Amino acid sequence: MIPRPFDYERPRSVEEAVSILAGAGGRDAKVIAGGQSLVPMLSLGLARPDVLVDLSRLELNGIEAVDRRVRIGATTCHRTLELDPEARRLLPLAAEAARHVGNPRVRNRGTFGGSLAHADPAAELPVVAVAHGGEVVAHGPGGERRIPLAEFFLGYLETALGPDEVLVAVELERPPETSGVGFHEEAQRADDFALACAAAVVAPDGHARVVLGGVGDRPLRFEGPTDELPAAVEAAVEPEEDVFVSAAFRRRLAGVCARRALARAKEDAGA
Amino acid sequence: MMLELLLNGRRLREPVEPHVTLLRFLRDQAGASEVKYGCGEGVCGACTVFLDAVAVNACSVLAVQAEGARVETVSAFAGDGSLHPLQQELIERGAVQCGFCTPGVVLGSIEAVRLGLAGDRMTIRRSLAGNLCRCTGYGKIVEAVEAYRDGEGAA
Incomplete structure (x- = not known):
């Protein structure tokens, strides 16, 4: 299908992007960067914005360690997380998860900031972000605002970002060196949307957290002793059935993903 | 808007509406019918092009986002009258059925x-995720990529 016509703006700075968004009035303005979710949604008629604000030309990409955090620029593409040696060293959990996003062409173009701002409940990188913890750095008319990741995802395709705010970076907490990380996903085909996925961080004392994707309206975070978490996850999640799988099967997959991600994290901690 | 880009080394300057995808622009305005329209939603890979040397689905990029970019279609990889070594391998191994x-x-x-990212059959298969062949000729395609990798691709 052909998208409905819209206006297109290519701001030269974040400030200009914010002022376009803030000045949109009653018009539906949407931010685009890689466009790997948005352009198909435009073509399918699922998104019908009046104006698109393109961030893809702004220099917002890049990954750097800042104290105990890693700052990921909004337009850093999935492929960088997956393949760049320094990115892999700093964020092994994101590297493992990024491998499962879309397909190679989607990962070449799709961005980390875009994945978080889009907030698809089955997406891998929001799950990784919540597992790390940290903050989303947004710019709005009032300047910079930092949103804790624990409060960022509000529901299906819904985040705490305001309509006049631009996500410019995400700062992820780095787990202590002695911790291990692991990711596991179950999907119908390689690189298809996750039926369920899990990201885990395990401390040497056995305390763990695991975050589940695809089984609720946002990433779901659980903490506790490693051995007790999978059962706790399976008991707590309330997935919905869809055309692919039943709710009961998805609940079971949540437990499987949690167990396997935790096992990998435990192994990683011992390594 | 006026769009300027390099298509297979040729400079193009064409008016384009913001809601036109790169795929539609290439096929309908630039005459690049070698770029195939499959699903139109980023799943099938038939519309793959290189955008500044990076493979993307042309259906999932707006034409205006390619402003100033270097776009290469499969035609950039076959010389005059000769095929790219991978195309040759695909033909020799019967990996082209309908060809779409x-x-x-x-x-x-x-x-x-x-x-x-084509070190073994499994990684080749992973690299081919997002290239749907509805003739389901994947086995031959994987063999052809392996042969290409072992030939010039490894050089």
Whole structure:
């Protein structure tokens, strides 16, 4: 299908992007960067914005360690997380998860900031972000605002970002060196949307957290002793059935993903 | 808007509406019918092109986002009258049936080999995720990519 016509703006700075968004009035303005979710949604008629604000030309990409955090620029593409040696060293959990996003062409173009701002409940990188913890750095008319990741995802395709705010970076907490990380996903085909996925961080004392994707309206975070978490996850999640799988099967997959991600994290901690 | 880009080395300057995808622009305005329209939603890979040397689905990029970019279709990889070595391998191994997915397979696999992501059959298969062949000729395609990797691709 052909998208409905819209206006297109290519701001030269974040400030200009914010002022376009803030000045949109009653018009539906949407931010685009890689466009790997948005352009198909435009073509399918699922998104019908009046104006698109393109961030893809702004220099917002890049990954750097800042104290105990890693700052990921909004337009850093999935492929960088997956393949760049320094990115892999700093964020092994994101590297493992990024491998499962879309397909190679989607990962070449799709961005980390875009994945978080889009907030698809089955997406891998929001799950990784919540597992790390940290903050989303947004710019709005009032300047910079930092949103804790624990409060960022509000529901299906819904985040705490305001309509006049631009996500410019995400700062992820780095787990202590002695911790291990692991990711596991179950999907119908390689690189298809996750039926369920899990990201885990395990401390040497056995305390763990695991975050589940695809089984609720946002990433779901659980903490506790490693051995007790999978059962706790399976008991707590309330997935919905869809055309692919039943709710009961998805609940079971949540437990499987949690167990396997935790096992990998435990192994990683011992390594 | 006026769009300026390099298509297979040729400079194009064309008016384009913001809601036109790169795929539609290439096929309908630039005459690049070798870029195939499959699903139109980023799943099948038939519309793969290189955008500034990176493989993307042309259906999932707006034409205006390619302003100033270097766009290469599969035609950039075949010389006059001669085929790219991977195309040759695909033909010799019977990996081209209806041929609709082939341009995307060629470009996706050239990138995979270039990035060292075609080390074994499993990684080749992973690299081909997002290139749907509805003739289901994947086995032959994987063999052809392997042969290409072992030949010039490894050089």
